[in-house]
Amino acid sequence: MWNLVDKSIVVFRKDFQLEFRTRYALNAIAMFALTTLAVISFSIGPIQLDTNILAPLLWVILFFSAMSGLSHIFVREEEQQTADTLRLVLPPNAIWLGKWLFNVILLFGLEIIIVPVYFAMMNTQVENLSIFFPSLILGSLGLASVSTIIAAIISIASSRGALFAVLAFPIALPILFSAINSTRLSMEGAPFMDSWSDLQVLLSFTIIIITTSLLVFEFVWKR
Amino acid sequence: MVVEAKGLTKHFNRRTIFSDISFHLEDGESLVITGPNGSGKSTLVKIISGLLTPTSGTIEFYNDGKLLPAEVKYHQLGLVSPYLQLYKDLTAWENLTFFARTRDSKVDESRLKMLLKRVGLGGREHDELKTYSSGMIQRIKYVAALYHQPRILILDEPTANLDEKGAKIVYEIIKEQTSRHILIIATNEPDEVKFGMKHVELG
Numbered sequence: 001m002w003n004l005v006d007k008s009i010v011v012f013r014k015d016f017q018l019e020f021r022t023r024y025a026l027n028a029i030a031m032f033a034l035t036t037l038a039v040i041s042f043s044i045g046p047i048q049l050d051t052n053i054l055a056p057l058l059w060v061i062l063f064f065s066a067m068s069g070l071s072h073i074f075v076r077e078e079e080q081q082t083a084d085t086l087r088l089v090l091p092p093n094a095i096w097l098g099k100w101l102f103n104v105i106l107l108f109g110l111e112i113i114i115v116p117v118y119f120a121m122m123n124t125q126v127e128n129l130s131i132f133f134p135s136l137i138l139g140s141l142g143l144a145s146v147s148t149i150i151a152a153i154i155s156i157a158s159s160r161g162a163l164f165a166v167l168a169f170p171i172a173l174p175i176l177f178s179a180i181n182s183t184r185l186s187m188e189g190a191p192f193m194d195s196w197s198d199l200q201v202l203l204s205f206t207i208i209i210i211t212t213s214l215l216v217f218e219f220v221w222k223r
Numbered sequence: 224m225v226v227e228a229k230g231l232t233k234h235f236n237r238r239t240i241f242s243d244i245s246f247h248l249e250d251g252e253s254l255v256i257t258g259p260n261g262s263g264k265s266t267l268v269k270i271i272s273g274l275l276t277p278t279s280g281t282i283e284f285y286n287d288g289k290l291l292p293a294e295v296k297y298h299q300l301g302l303v304s305p306y307l308q309l310y311k312d313l314t315a316w317e318n319l320t321f322f323a324r325t326r327d328s329k330v331d332e333s334r335l336k337m338l339l340k341r342v343g344l345g346g347r348e349h350d351e352l353k354t355y356s357s358g359m360i361q362r363i364k365y366v367a368a369l370y371h372q373p374r375i376l377i378l379d380e381p382t383a384n385l386d387e388k389g390a391k392i393v394y395e396i397i398k399e400q401t402s403r404h405i406l407i408i409a410t411n412e413p414d415e416v417k418f419g420m421k422h423v424e425l426g
Contacts, residue, residue, distance in 0.1 A: 010324045014310070014317075021312045021351075081308040084274055088302060089325040091294055223275055 004094055011090065011098025012105075015073065024076070025106060029069035033114045036061050041121040049122060055184035058118055059176055063143065064165075065114065066107055070147035071164040073099045074155035083155070092218040096148065100210070103144040111140060127189030131182055135195070138202035139179030145206055146172045149213040152220050171209075178202045224286055224299065224374040225249050226271070226405055231280035233266055240266050241425050244280070248421065250374070253397075253406040255419025262426030264409040265306065268379045271407060272302050284375070298326055301373030303364045305383055309352055315339070315363050316348040322367045331370075338366040342392055357384040365396065376400045379409045394418075 019025055040057065049057070077083040086095055115136065119125060126132040146168050154163040182198035231244040240263035248254055256264050269275040271282055273296060284291040284299065291299065309318045316335075323330040339345050342362035352360060361384045368376065381397070382390040397418050400406045408415055416422075 006328055007325065010321065010328075013324075014313075014321045017317055018310060018312055080311065081306065082310055084269075085307050085309065087274055088272060088300075088307065089297060089322060 004091070004097065007090055007094035008097035008101060011086075011095055012101045015099060015102040016105075018076070019102070019106070025069035025072040026110075028072070029065045029106070029110050030113070032068040033061055033065040033110065034117070036064070037114070037118060037121055049124070051124075051184050051187040054122055054124055055187060056180045057122075058115070058183060059139070059180050061114065061118065062107075062111070062140070063172065063176060065110065066143045066147055067165045067168060070103045070107070070144065071151040071154065071160065073103055073148065074151040075160055078155045087221065087223075092221045093214055095221065096152065096213055096217040099151075100145060100148040100213070103148050104141060107140045107144050108137075111136065124187065126186050128186045128192065130192050131190065131195045131199075132186035134199050135179050135182035135186060135202065138199060138206060139175055139183075142175035142179075142202060142206040142209060143172060145209040145213060146175065149209065149217065149220070152217060174201060174205050178205070224284065224405060226282070226284055226375060226407075228271070228282045229280055231267065231270060231277045231282060233263065233270065233275070234278045244423060244425075246421060246423060248405050248407070250404055251401065252421065253401045253408070253419050254421045254423060255416050256407070256409040256423045256425065257411055257416060258425030259411075264425060265304070265379055267423070267425065268302075268304060268377055268407070268409050272300060272377055273297070286374075298371065299374045301368035301371070301376045302379075303361070303368045303377070303381065304379035306379075307364065309360060309363060309367070311353040312351060314349050314351050315344065315355070315366075318352060318363065319348070319366055319370065323370055326371050334370060335366065338369055342366055343388065358386055358389055361385055362389060362392075365393070369396065374404045375407070376404065377407045377409075381408055381410060381415060382412065390414075 077086055150164060150168045150171065154160045154167060157163050178198040178201040182195040182202070185195045185198075226246075226248040228244060228246050232242040233240040244267065246254055256267055258264050266275065270277050273293060284296050286299070310321070313321070319335050320330050323335065336345065339348055342365055344359060344362055344366075347359070352363065355363070378397070381393050385393060397406060397408070401418065401420075406418070408418060410416060
């Protein structure tokens with residue numbers, strides 16, 4: 001078990017070094033998120049939006065930002081022809097876990113910037129942080145998990161960009177529904193127990209995706 | 224250490240690349256795989272190293288008579304090949320320490336430095352690989368493959384992109400490997416074919 005964790009950290013560390021050097025995924029996600037935020041902010045002007053619109057809007061931005069950059073984690077290995085090298089030196093599960101960890105950290109890192117900017121631009125605030133933070137953390141974990149396994153599947157296809165969003169969207173739907181609903185409740189100041197079922201769905205779905213990914217990744221990865 | 228291949232066959236769609244390849248190698252033995260372009264030399268190398276699965280047949284590694292499980296096999300294997308690329312945005316040192324850590328969390332820096340010096344790249348280890356020539360990258364691949372003292376060394380086109388000096392270093396590595404462990408070479412170079420005690424001709 002610790003051997004697997006150690007090796008996952010080796011993969012994460014390598015991907016972190018590569019991203020630090022090239023900033024490809026970071027730039028793609030940040031540019032998409034900030035451009036979308038600016039466009040939305042300018043188009044609605046001083047109008048105060050309802051929480052029924054604000055919550056989905058936040059998750060639409062987060063979902064498409066994730067789609068714009070997280071697939072790079074596996075696509076880069078195929079494009080630079082380093083996938084075979086990785087196949088040779090590491091067990092499949094360590095590769096998936098390392099890359100999942102990288103996507104999680106990248107998404108969390110960007111949310112630290114995107115989410116406060118979103119609330120500032122939309123001139124709104126969260127009324128119940130005890131719902132908001134679990135929703136954001138679990139929703140992001142789910143998005144990163146879906147993105148990582150779909151990225152591995154599409155990395156060997158020719159039209160990767162289009163395929164990624166098309167395949168990820170239906171799988172990420174339960175995450176988006178629950179995350180949007182619990183985020184809306186947090187903006188409305190609802191009591192914690194009102195969001196309990198959504199948080200349960202988010203947690204369960206994320207666990208299912210991670211478990212399924214670890215089970216199927218070897219077949220996706222090996223040729 | 225023993226490498227045992229039985230009836231290896233590979234089809235891509237309906238095309239048969241090769242069929243019924245068998246060989247047996249023990250420590251101190253070497254195998255040369257030859258054949259015209261497209262005959263499946265690299266495919267066979269990929270199957271031996273575990274990067275591809277054969278359509279039929281088996282390739283098994285034994286240590287002291289015990290079958291090595293797939294996850295341990297890599298620790299005994301070193302592979303240098305044109306399709307095995309390194310990370311060009313990282314430095315040579317970052318690449319090599321990454322590969323070293325995939326086997327053991329503690330990196331033997333003195334061994335890495337010794338190997339870099341041996342392949343003639345001492346002092347260039349902190350340059351990004353994208354600034355290296357193809358011959359220099361080939362030399363770094365040798366450092367990565369030899370770091371853990373593999374008992375099975377597989378070389379696909381061993382002197383590709385190398386100058387005369389680089390080829391000489393590779394021939395020394397080949398002689399050292401065959402004196403103690405197992406060597407498998409895929410090549411068509413007459414100078415390299417002579418290193419094989421056993422021979423598989425494809426195509």
